Amino acid sequence: MQLTTDELRHLQDMAYQIRRLSLEMITYSQWGHIGGAFSMAELLAVLYGKDMKLDPKQPLLESRDRLILSKAHGSPALYAVLALKGFMPVEKIYQYCEIGGLEGHTHIESAPGIEATGGPLGMGLSVAVGMAMGLRRKENPRSRVFCILGDGECNEGNVWEAAMSAAHYHLDNLIAIVDYNKAMAKGFVWDLMGIEPFADKWKAFGWNVLEIDGHDLQAVASALHTARWVKANGSPVVIIAHTVKGKGIEQAEFNYKWHTHAPDPETADAMLREVARNYGYPEEGYSKLEKAIEKETFYGGE
């Protein structure tokens, strides 16, 4: 499965816009997780820009594909892609973490297109298993359930309970994607709680495993395409996507200090210009640069 030049360009644009809008909303709200949003920009771009069956005008259409963001702190990226797809007006991103706006961690009531509520890590895959079972019960063979997990999240026992049950019930309509960005909140995965041999763990739990570079749009698209068709053996599929936390901003890359850290407007402006340069777009700074920050800044990542 080869992406056309036009498709590739479209997905690059989406990934760039996901990063842009994520940083805009994190800076404006003075809260959020840049690293974990940026690391999955390409994953979300291919899912929402190419692979998933979705109709923003009918967000609850039965035949849609479902996606649960188990690493729900990556919410800016998911809200961004939903806005880009027309599930909500783009302006709504400036209500991130505001009362009645977009919840800090993805919440089903925040926006159409959000399929569940999350926050505490380790829980999303179980919900995805339940949805995949539900689709089976409704004899809906068209839809599938995607679940994006973090790497550090896989320290949680609940993930492996869910993994065990997905294989037991032969849920080949379930595709898990691990955003393996190597960094957790307070350090690197291998220092805090190692997860390797990671692919072997999933294999031992009865899953089909694909391992890719999660920033390579073509690789992501091919893996998702393969995941749709490897199901002949009746097992769920996990795509281990090797990514870089904070990918696109040099000072945030592989830097767990930017796990939770809202930049001030000047820093955000410079960061956005850097992202534009890195991905070959005309330089565009922070759109609310003139607006003074009136909120407290949360430096949870320090």
Add this chain to the structure above:
Amino acid sequence: MAENKTSTPELRDAFGKTLLELGQENNKIVFLDADLHTSTKATGFKQTFPDRFVQVGIAEQNLFGIAAGLAFEGFIPFPSTFAAFASRRALDQIAISICFPKINVKIPGSYCGIPTSRAGGSHNCIEDLAVMRALPNMKVADPGSNEDLRQIMRTAVATPGPVYFRVTRYAVPELFGPGHQFEWGKGVVLRPGSDVTLFGTGVMTHFCLEAAGILAEQAIQAEVVHLASVKPIDSELIVQSAQKTGCAVTAENATIYGGLGDAVSQVLAEAHPVPVYRIGVRDQFVESGGIEELFALHQMTPQDIAKAALEVIRKKARSEQEAI
């Protein structure tokens, strides 16, 4: 000392029967088990509707997560385990995957409070009422009899959103005749009286009725109010009864921290303060033992309720004298 001499089936048997009845009426109901279905009495449902019986193994966090996923797809899941594991092991999943998005999951908590088996402090769950009551969007009920449980289950299915209800491994005489209806936030006066109100929930309501009998022998007229709906609670009835009697005893088959006793006390403290005594487990784990022995050990028998009633009546009289 309350002797459990009744020939009525245990509440958990009534649960199994009602589950089957609801399963026949509503094909959206899916029962999820974590390796306990013979204890929780879901075997009939399993045999009759094998396709709607999901075994998740010994994995309670996954149990409630899967239930959430099924509810998102339009099913009415009953994820079932012991109350201890629902309220302790899987609390986060219940709070965030189920209560926050207000989804349609009905949680039967089995083996509640004192009357479980001889399994001890790890399994005798006393904190579920408090814990579940603290969750936003959660409705909580503790049935007083088999028919009450049946109506609570029927109402739970008819009510959108998360519900937690207790299924006790104990038998009490039937409190209600045919035509009994359960309503969220509505209590029932089972015995009118003027001297003291005994507010009971779950199987303790039966003990309150027995206590009222003991008090009647001393010419004390106790009003017995059954509050199966622990959340929402019937504030109106609580205040109305306390205005009439001027003092109250609460009784729950659970810890006194955070459950019915606290709910009633909070209502009264804000609206109509009167002397209150809470009957329940007092900050201890309920260790292994015989059921009736444990009720006695934790001072939760009808005699204990009657004694507490006399005490609050004395307090009421004292404060009336002071007022003069």
